[in-house]
Amino acid sequence: MATLPGIANNPDIRFLGKLLGDVIRAYGGDTLYQRTEYIRAASVDRHRGGTDVDLGLDRLSLDETLDFVRGFMLFSMLANLAEDRQGVTAERGADLAAALERLAGEGIDKAQVMHLLDHALIAPVLTAHPTEVRRKSMIDHRNRIAALMLLRDGGASETPDGDNVEEAILRQIALLWQTRVLRRERLYVTDEVETALSYLREVFLPALPALYQRWDRALGERVPSFVRPGSWIGGDRDGNPFVTADSLTTALAKASEAVLVYYLDAVHALGAELSISTDLAPADAGVQALAEASGDTAESRSDEPYRRALSGIYARLAATHRALTGKPAPRPGALKGERYPDPQAFRADLVIIARALRQEDHQGGGALSSGGALGRLVRAVETFGFHLATLDLRQNSAVHERVVAELLKVAGVEADYLSLGESQRVSLLRHELSNARPLASPFAAYSEETQSELAILRAAAQAHATYGPACITQHIVSMAQSVSDLLELNILLKEVGLYRPGGASGEASSAAIMAVPLFETIGDLEAAPAIMTEWFALPEVRGITAARSFQEVMIGYSDSNKDGGYLTSTWSLSKASTALKSVFADAGVGMQLFHGRGGAVGRGGGSSFAAIRAQPPGTVQGRIRITEQGEVIAGKYGTRESAMTNLEAMASATLLASLEPDALSAADTARFSAAMDTLSASAFAAYRDLVYGSNGNDAGFRTFFRQMTPLAEISGLKIGSRPASRTKSDRIEDLRAIPWVFSWAQARVMLPGWYGVGQALSAFPDKGLLAEMAQGWPFFAASLANMEQVIAKSDMGIAARYAGLVEDRALADAIFPRIESGWQQTHDGLLQVTGQSRLLEAHPALDASIRLRLPYIEPLNLLQIELIKRRRAGDEDARIGEGILLSINAIATALRNSG
Ligand code: PGA
Numbered sequence: 001m002a003t004l005p006g007i008a009n010n011p012d013i014r015f016l017g018k019l020l021g022d023v024i025r026a027y028g029g030d031t032l033y034q035r036t037e038y039i040r041a042a043s044v045d046r047h048r049g050g051t052d053v054d055l056g057l058d059r060l061s062l063d064e065t066l067d068f069v070r071g072f073m074l075f076s077m078l079a080n081l082a083e084d085r086q087g088v089t090a091e092r093g094a095d096l097a098a099a100l101e102r103l104a105g106e107g108i109d110k111a112q113v114m115h116l117l118d119h120a121l122i123a124p125v126l127t128a129h130p131t132e133v134r135r136k137s138m139i140d141h142r143n144r145i146a147a148l149m150l151l152r153d154g155g156a157s158e159t160p161d162g163d164n165v166e167e168a169i170l171r172q173i174a175l176l177w178q179t180r181v182l183r184r185e186r187l188y189v190t191d192e193v194e195t196a197l198s199y200l201r202e203v204f205l206p207a208l209p210a211l212y213q214r215w216d217r218a219l220g221e222r223v224p225s226f227v228r229p230g231s232w233i234g235g236d237r238d239g240n241p242f243v244t245a246d247s248l249t250t251a252l253a254k255a256s257e258a259v260l261v262y263y264l265d266a267v268h269a270l271g272a273e274l275s276i277s278t279d280l281a282p283a284d285a286g287v288q289a290l291a292e293a294s295g296d297t298a299e300s301r302s303d304e305p306y307r308r309a310l311s312g313i314y315a316r317l318a319a320t321h322r323a324l325t326g327k328p329a330p331r332p333g334a335l336k337g338e339r340y341p342d343p344q345a346f347r348a349d350l351v352i353i354a355r356a357l358r359q360e361d362h363q364g365g366g367a368l369s370s371g372g373a374l375g376r377l378v379r380a381v382e383t384f385g386f387h388l389a390t391l392d393l394r395q396n397s398a399v400h401e402r403v404v405a406e407l408l409k410v411a412g413v414e415a416d417y418l419s420l421g422e423s424q425r426v427s428l429l430r431h432e433l434s435n436a437r438p439l440a441s442p443f444a445a446y447s448e449e450t451q452s453e454l455a456i457l458r459a460a461a462q463a464h465a466t467y468g469p470a471c472i473t474q475h476i477v478s479m480a481q482s483v484s485d486l487l488e489l490n491i492l493l494k495e496v497g498l499y500r501p502g503g504a505s506g507e508a509s510s511a512a513i514m515a516v517p518l519f520e521t522i523g524d525l526e527a528a529p530a531i532m533t534e535w536f537a538l539p540e541v542r543g544i545t546a547a548r549s550f551q552e553v554m555i556g557y558s559d560s561n562k563d564g565g566y567l568t569s570t571w572s573l574s575k576a577s578t579a580l581k582s583v584f585a586d587a588g589v590g591m592q593l594f595h596g597r598g599g600a601v602g603r604g605g606g607s608s609f610a611a612i613r614a615q616p617p618g619t620v621q622g623r624i625r626i627t628e629q630g631e632v633i634a635g636k637y638g639t640r641e642s643a644m645t646n647l648e649a650m651a652s653a654t655l656l657a658s659l660e661p662d663a664l665s666a667a668d669t670a671r672f673s674a675a676m677d678t679l680s681a682s683a684f685a686a687y688r689d690l691v692y693g694s695n696g697n698d699a700g701f702r703t704f705f706r707q708m709t710p711l712a713e714i715s716g717l718k719i720g721s722r723p724a725s726r727t728k729s730d731r732i733e734d735l736r737a738i739p740w741v742f743s744w745a746q747a748r749v750m751l752p753g754w755y756g757v758g759q760a761l762s763a764f765p766d767k768g769l770l771a772e773m774a775q776g777w778p779f780f781a782a783s784l785a786n787m788e789q790v791i792a793k794s795d796m797g798i799a800a801r802y803a804g805l806v807e808d809r810a811l812a813d814a815i816f817p818r819i820e821s822g823w824q825q826t827h828d829g830l831l832q833v834t835g836q837s838r839l840l841e842a843h844p845a846l847d848a849s850i851r852l853r854l855p856y857i858e859p860l861n862l863l864q865i866e867l868i869k870r871r872r873a874g875d876e877d878a879r880i881g882e883g884i885l886l887s888i889n890a891i892a893t894a895l896r897n898s899g
Contacts, residue, residue: 010082010083010086010852012081012082012085012086012149013078013079013082013083013852016078016079016081016082016145016169016173017075017078017079019166019169019170019173020071020074020075020078020173020177021033021037022170023170023174023177024071024177026174027174027177027178028067028071031064032064032067032068032071035056035059035060035064035068036071036072038056039055039056039057039068040072040855042054042055042056043855043856043858043859044855046855046858047851047854047855055858055859055862057859057862057863057866058866060863062877062879062880062883063879065863065867065879065883066879066882066883066886068859068863069860069863069883069886069887069890070177070181070886070890072856072860072890072894073181073860073886073889073890073893073894074173074176074177075856076853076856076890076893076894077134077138077142077176077893078145078173079852079853080893080896081142081146081149083849084146084635084638084642085146085149094609094645094648094649094652094653095648095649095652096214096215096219096648096651096652096655097218098652099652099653099656100113100218100219100655102656102660103655103656103659103660106660106661108659108660110219110220112659113219113655113659114219114221114223116622116655116658116659117223117224117226117622118224119590119622119623120224120226120622120623120654121226121228121592121622121623121624121625122226122227122228122623122624122625122647122650122651122654123227123228123229123390123624123625123626124227124229124230124625124626124628124637124647124650125229125230125231125232125390125392125594125625125626125627125628126196126199126200126229126230126231126232126233126389126627126628126629126633127231127232127233127236127627127628127629128189128195128196128232128233128236128629128721128722129627129630129720129738130187130630130719130720130721130722130738131598131599131600131629131630131631131632131719131738131742131892131898132630132631132633132634132719133631133717133888133893134631134634134893135179135180135181135183136195136198137179138176138179138181139634139638141172141175141176141179142176142638143638143639144172145169145172145173146638146639147639148165148168148169149169151165152165152166152169181886181889182717182718182882182886183717183718183719185718186718186721187718187719187721188242188721189240189242189243189721190247190250191721192233192234192720192721193233193234193247193250193251193254194254195233196231196233196389196633197254197255197258199633199637200229200231200255200258200388200389201258201259201262201388203637203638203639203640203643204229204384204389205258205259205262205380205384205388206640207640207643207644207647208227208229208379208380208383208647209375209376209377209379209380209383210376210640210644211227211644211647211648212225212376212379213375213376214644214648215648215651225379225382225383226622226651227383227647227651228383228389228390229383229384229388229389229390230389230390230392230625231251231255231389231390231391231392232391232392232394232627233251233391234247234248234250234251234391235247235251235391235392235393235456235472236392236393236476237393237394237456238395238396238476238478238726239396239722239723239726240721240722240723241723242721242722243456243722244452244456245452245455245456245458245459246459248391248393248456248459248460248463249459249462249463251391252387252391252463252466252467252471252472253324253325255387255388255389255391256325256386256387256466256467256471257321257325257327259380259384259385259387259388260317260320260321260324260325260329260386261321261329261330262380263317263346263377263380263381264314264317264318264329264330264331266373266376266377266380267310267313267314267317267377268314268331269373270310270373270374270377271306271307271310271311271314273373274306274307274357274374275304275306275307276304276305276306276360277303277304278303278304278305279303281360283305283306283356284355284356284359286352286353286355286356287305287306287309287352287353287356288305289352290305290308290309290312290313290349290352290353291305291306291308291309293312294308294309294311294312294313294315294337295312295335295336295337296308296311296312306353306356309352310353311333311335312335312337313346313349313350314333314335314337315333315335315336315337316337316338316339316340316346316349317329317340317346318332318333318337319336319337319338319339319340320339320340320346320386322339323339324386324466324467340386342386342468343381343382343385343386343468346381347378347381347382350374350377350381351378353374354374354375357374385467385468385470385471386467386468387467387468387470387471390470390471390472390473390474391471391472392472392473392474392475392476393456393457393460393472393474393475393476393513394475394476394477394478394518395453395475395476395477395489396477396478396479396726397477397478397479397480397481397485397488398479399449400453400477400485400488400489401418401485401488402418403449403453403454403488403492404417404429404491404492405417405418406447406450407439407446407450407491407495408428408432408439410439410440410441410444411439411440411441413428413432413439414428422482422483422484425482425487426483426484426487429484429488429490429491430487430538430540432491433487433490433491433494433499433501433509433540434501434502434509434540435501436494436500436501438495439491439495440454440495453492454492454495454496457492457493457495457496457498458496460472460496460498460513461496461497461498464498464512464513469512472513473513473514474514474516474552474594475489475493475514475515475516476516476517476518476594477489477515477516477517477518478518478520478556479520479521479524480517480519480524480531481524481527481531482531483531483534483535483538485517486515486535490511490515493511493512493513493515498511498512498513499512499513501540502540502543508540508542508543508544508547509540510543510544510547511544514548514551514552516551516552516553516554516594517531517532517553517554518554518555518556518594518596519553519554519555519556519576520555520556520558520559520560520563520596521559521560521563522560522563522564522568522569522572522684523563525555525560525572525573525575525576526575526576528553528555528576528579528580529576529579529580529582529583532551532553532580532583532587533583533586536551536583536584536586536587536589542587545587545589549589549590550589550590550591550592550623551584551589551590551591551592552592552593552594552625553580553591553592553593553594554594554596554625555573555576555577555593555594555595555596556596557569557573557595557596557597557598557603557604558596558597558598558602558603558604558737558738558740558752559737560572560573561602561603561604561737561741561752562733562735562737562740562741562752563733564684564687564688565683565684565686565687565691565752565755565756566601566602566683566687566752566753566754566755566756566757566783566787567679567680567683567684567756567757567760567783568680568683568684568687568756569604570604570783571676571677571679571680572680573604574615574616574779575673577616577619578616578617578618580619581616581618581619590621590623591619591621591623592621592624592625593619593620593623593624593625594624594625594626595611595624595625595626595627596627597611597626597627598627598629598630598632598737598738598741599629599630599631599632599635599897600741600742600745600750600752600753600897600898601750601752601753601786601789601790601897602740602741602744602750602751602752602753602790603737603738603741603752605632605786605897606782606785606786607782608626608646608649608653609649609650609652609653610653610778610782610785611653611782612624612626612650612653612654612656612657613653613656613778613782614778614781614782614783615657616779617662617663617664618662620654620657620658621658622654622655622658624650624654626650630738631892631896631897632897635896635897663776663778664776664777668776668777671769672773672777672780675764675766675769675770675773676773676780678760678764679757679760679761679764680760682756682759682760682763682764683756683757683759684756685756686755686756686759686760686822687755687756690755690756690815690818690819690822691732691755692732700811700815702730702731702732703806703811704806704811704812704815704816705732706730707806707807708747708802708803708805708806708812708816709743709744709746709747709802710743710746710747710864710868710884710888711739711743713868713871713881713884713885713888714742714743714746714888715739716881716884716885717885717888724736724738724739740752741898742892742898745793745891745895745898746861746864746888746892746898747798747799747802747861748793748794748795748796748798748799748802748857748861749794749796749799749802749819749823750790750793750794753786753787753790753791754787754790754794754822754826755819755822755826757787757829757830758822758823758824758825758826758827758829758830759822761825761826761829761832761833762828762829767833770832770833771832771833771834771835774833774834774835784830784833784834785843787826787830788830788834788840788843789846789850791823791826791827791830791839792839792840792846792850793850793854793895794823795854795858796819796820796823796824798858798861798862799819799820800816800820801861801862801865802861802865803815803816804865805865805868805869805872827839853894856894857891857894857895860887860890860891860894861887861891863883863887864884864887864888864891867880867883867884867887868884871884
């Protein structure tokens with residue numbers, strides 16, 4: 001498309017936009033191109049203040065509407081790509097070297113850093129949470145364009161295959177134009193497993209070892225392997241009936257196969273590389289022994305002990321591949337070897353070779369043993385084992401409750417478990433946990449739910465036996481509200497041998513999979529410290545945690561937001577973390593927090609670097625797990641370069657959050673916390689009053705929300721395997737947080753990202769104190785910064801048009817003005833507290849990025865509203881449904897992080 005004022009400063013956007021314009025003209029026709037251009041230019045004018053400019057949308061036929069929406073969507077996609085390249089959305093200044101320098105400036109030396117890293121764990125955990133609207137084929141084209149742009153940057157005019165670079169880019173854009181945007185079929189869990197696998201295999205596997213090389217250089221010594229990628233896909237069955245024992249088994253098998261094939265290729269390549277001959281350099285005894293044991297008697301390699309040793313390693317790895325996958329290795333190899341019992345044994349062989357190379361270096365110059373392919377392979381084995389990514393299990397506490405109740409009843413232990421109070425439950429469960437005999441009987445007929453739960457846990461036990469215990473280490477209990485919720489899971493784990501009662505002779509109980517509570521409502525976050533205190537007081541738990549030295553607690557950002565609004569959610573998460581820190585310290589147990597956050601601010605989104613750094617003092621302790629979901633995955637881990645940038649940002653932030661002295665004095669902490677309590681209480685009251693009504697059940701608001709937003713239409717996107725609600729009810733409490741946040745974003749309200757904050761800021765008497773907090777308190781600054789982005793992307797003028805979709809005008813007139821005035825108060829309060837005269841004044845790059853997008857989003861919103869109106873008025877034309885879905889897709893793409 002022709003040059004847009006405002007994007008002129010980003011030459012990539014100009015370049016890609018021009019090519020897209022060429023493609024639209026060539027493949028969509030000149031009329032479509034002209035219309036699109038006209039709307040674009042008119043919309044830009046409108047955003048410059050020409051409020052009465054007519055966009056001419058009503059002149060588009062239905063077919064033209066669909067093409068137009070696709071064109072704008074593709075433009076947004078290309079603009080996102082260009083921005084990612086410029087690092088507008090990347091974590092800036094977040095590299096490890098900068099963090100080390102900063103720490104050094106604060107008197108924290110390398111030894112302290114290394115000490116922390118010895119016990120550190122950083123885990124990005126990929127989940128299938130459905131917010132990625134783009135099909136994989138579209139993302140693949142996007143990535144190919146990104147790779148071609150890199151070639152172009154380097155001044156290349158040809159690709160290695162001889163294509164002209166610019167023509168190749170044009171071709172990819174033309175393919176994008178001709179690729180169907182919407183999914184025809186719903187997604188299955190296996191599709192989600194495949195998607196995660198492609199990131200793990202193509203990005204994490206090569207990127208992490210490469211990153212460690214950079215870190216080793218920055219620290220001047222080998223750093224421990226502390227990053228452990230994780231996944232939920234195939235194991236998270238909370239509200240997803242399609243996740244079964246089969247999905248778990250498939251996910252683990254595919255992951256293991258992928259990592260073993262990677263190792264086979266790497267060992268093969270090493271064999272080609274390490275051609276050292278004993279004629280020219282002696283080999284040490286370790287390598288000689290491996291060479292002898294390999295059974296490789298080929299005359300041509302008789303003077304090449306490294307190659308012979310690697311042939312033997314290859315044979316053992318191929319045998320491992322056969323044992324774990326049931327299939328021969330893709331390139332079977334001529335020698336026979338015994339399978340490796342575990343990744344440590346494989347690593348030990350590699351280390352023998354590395355050591356031998358180091359010996360060689362002692363004779364010479366040190367060129368052989370530092371880094372290199374062997375160093376990266378050792379890293380990979382330490383990081384990915386034979387399982388690739390740790391797979392978590394997750395289920396809702398209510399399901400465990402029912403399953404345990406049924407088992408107890410059928411076994412004749414307790415006829416009505418569900419009617420018992422908490423303390424009765426706890427004593428019954430503890431008694432059961434001390435008894436090694438299982439409850440389930442092969443002769444009894446259980447409900448489908450119970451059978452399915454037992455089956456998946458049996459599959460987990462089998463996986464431990466096959467791939468080793470690192471393949472599944474945690475089981476998350478959603479909606480955890482009590483100690484019995486955790487004990488119930490242990491009962492189920494005991495059924496399959498993953499929990500062992502302590503013996504009479506005094507040995508402690510043990511659990512091969514850790515029960516992890518997920519606290520996710522405001523009330524549950526408040527109760528979390530008491531629950532964990534009670535948990536640690538149980539003698540059997542003390543034994544288990546002593547063996548492991550830490551316990552994980554997961555905290556949920558989106559559900560707490562849906563429950564209590566933005567400010568109260570962020571503050572409750574922070575307070576719960578701080579309170580838990582003391583509980584853990586008293587119990588002498590290390591704390592590992594698992595942050596369940598999404599991409600949108602209403603789901604805890606925003607810069608991970610800032611978010612980790614803004615964690616309350618003492619709560620990170622070098623260990624952190626964070627969910628990575630939906631569109632965030634492609635955004636952060638779409639290419640090796642971006643994965644390296646983002647993983648490094650995570651590592652640096654973790655170091656800083658763990659080691660930096662507290663930014664605030666105790667007195668300021670107390671003052672600021674008291675202020676936050678007040679702010680949070682008024683924001684909570686405003687939010688609850690709007691969303692849930694004073695009687696806690698506001699049917700009017702529910703109707704308003706459902707009619708004003710495209711909530712119902714979103715499920716047609718087929719972006720995830722799981723249903724939108726956990727139950728059939730239409731209560732906001734039962735709606736999953738993702739469609740809640742996603743639909744508010746489409747209507748440009750983005751209510752979960754700010755509602756209630758304005759009222760709280762304006763009611764707070766001491767504005768000077770608020771300004772001080774915004775300046776000097778990372779927690780408050782990060783909360784405001786995230787909210788500022790949301791406010792900048794929301795638009796009450798467009799929102800008012802969505803409110804026009806609500807049939808009951810009196811209802812709309814009662815509710816929408818409250819949202820509008822809340823928004824205005826939030827906007828004004830934010831500027832006042834941050835001392836700005838307009839939004840994003842202090843963030844020019846972000847400001848430019850958002851301003852660029854707005855004129856592209858408004859026409860999409862307006863078209864969406866018209867299409868929804870026609871559809872709801874009974875127009876059955878299939879193109880209308882398609883247009884709505886395309887517009888949802890396009891708006892989500894243009895807004896970025898909308899779900
Ligand atoms: P959940 O996730 O619905 O799976 O608990 C909520 C979210 O990520 O927003």
